[in-house]
Amino acid sequence: MPVWQALRQELHTQGFELVTVGLDTLGADGCRNFIEAAQPQHPSLIDQHHVMADLFGVVNIPSSIWIDEQGNIVRPAEAAPAPPKDASEDSGPNIDLPAVMPPRLVEMMGEAVKIPNSSVDYHAALRDWVAQGSESEYAMDEAKVVQRSRPRNEDTALGHAHFELATQLEMDGNHALAIKHFRLAHELVPDSWTFRRQAWSLEKLGDGPISRFWQGPNPENPEDWPYEGDWLADIKREGAENYNEGFKG
Amino acid sequence: MLLKSLSVSKTDFELGTGWSIKPEGACKGDICIPLPESSIDADSGMLNVNEVASAMNLPLAHEPQAKLWAMGPDSIGGRALSSAKAPELQLPDIDGNEFKLSSLKGKKVLVYAWAPY
Numbered sequence: 001m002p003v004w005q006a007l008r009q010e011l012h013t014q015g016f017e018l019v020t021v022g023l024d025t026l027g028a029d030g031c032r033n034f035i036e037a038a039q040p041q042h043p044s045l046i047d048q049h050h051v052m053a054d055l056f057g058v059v060n061i062p063s064s065i066w067i068d069e070q071g072n073i074v075r076p077a078e079a080a081p082a083p084p085k086d087a088s089e090d091s092g093p094n095i096d097l098p099a100v101m102p103p104r105l106v107e108m109m110g111e112a113v114k115i116p117n118s119s120v121d122y123h124a125a126l127r128d129w130v131a132q133g134s135e136s137e138y139a140m141d142e143a144k145v146v147q148r149s150r151p152r153n154e155d156t157a158l159g160h161a162h163f164e165l166a167t168q169l170e171m172d173g174n175h176a177l178a179i180k181h182f183r184l185a186h187e188l189v190p191d192s193w194t195f196r197r198q199a200w201s202l203e204k205l206g207d208g209p210i211s212r213f214w215q216g217p218n219p220e221n222p223e224d225w226p227y228e229g230d231w232l233a234d235i236k237r238e239g240a241e242n243y244n245e246g247f248k249g
Numbered sequence: 250m251l252l253k254s255l256s257v258s259k260t261d262f263e264l265g266t267g268w269s270i271k272p273e274g275a276c277k278g279d280i281c282i283p284l285p286e287s288s289i290d291a292d293s294g295m296l297n298v299n300e301v302a303s304a305m306n307l308p309l310a311h312e313p314q315a316k317l318w319a320m321g322p323d324s325i326g327g328r329a330l331s332s333a334k335a336p337e338l339q340l341p342d343i344d345g346n347e348f349k350l351s352s353l354k355g356k357k358v359l360v361y362a363w364a365p366y
């Protein structure tokens with residue numbers, strides 16, 4: 001997040017504002033450490049039910065939506081890579097990695113580096129839009145914005161309803177029932193990584209800094225894992241190169 | 250939107266779904282979907298969720314053990330967005346202060362979704 005804050009400070013005088021939204025059913029408790037460390041000057045919000053998925057079609061993180069001065073979307077939800085200057089810093093939160101990395105984490109990082117990263121193109125486009133507004137070739141017209149937003153049908157819409165039920169059940173302390181509805185959401189909205197990652201992150205491995213990043217079965221009792229897939233299995237099956245669509249201009 | 254019963258006030262429905270209840274039906278932007286007369290209680294003005302959901306083709310998920318329902322988004326046009334007009338986004342910050350995206354009209358805004366996992 002710090003790199004995004006630097007970008008926001010730079011572009012703020014040009015009438016630009018950044019709004020960050022933490023998608024986490026655990027709410028402020030889940031996001032607090034990252035937000036307090038960042039001390040943002042911009043609006044920094046918490047989204048426990050993933051309304052960003054309902055309203056904008058967010059299926060992955062990090063994602064962005066661009067909105068112009070009139071309140072019109074000019075780019076629908078798409079992958080939002082960190083600025084290119086500091087490629088070593090992921091746009092997501094940084095975590096303290098253990099001194100000895102478990103093989104699963106090594107393998108996960110090996111997959112993560114294969115995920116498309118259009119940082120240079122994305123940020124050139126962003127600066128072009130901030131400078132030129134609707135004249136920018138990267139600002140889409142309404143038809144293109146709608147057409148580029150995620151496909152949705154009755155099944156995926158029902159999946160969103162099950163996800164909202166799941167998040168509320170989790171917040172109410174009813175974890176077993178939450179799992180039931182998370183599973184239905186995963187089945188009905190197979191292209192949402194956030195719906196999956198959210199659910200997996202609630203099956204914490206211990207209490208350490210990697211507990212929510214493990215995103216898969218505990219090696220000591222893998223049979224207790226309540227989901228069909230996990231981060232590593234799913235990214236291998238789908239291919240890291242398909243994790244997001246990259247920047248398409 | 251989450252529901253603890255299958256009867257909801259117009260105000261809550263509007264806040265939860267972004268659809269306004271007008272004499273011509275449920276409306277958002279240029280689109281209005283007619284609602285059957287029976288879907289609105291003449292005395293209380295409360296909406297019958299099953300009838301409204303059916304008329305608008307909104308999905309309804311149910312968890313009987315928790316007596317909880319959730320109504321999903323519409324899928325008009327087969328896309329997440331049915332127009333370029335940014336929907337209202339109202340969410341709290343970590344201190345619980347509510348923020349509205351519409352308060353930033355007049356600025357270029359980048360909404361950035363992230364997660365701590």
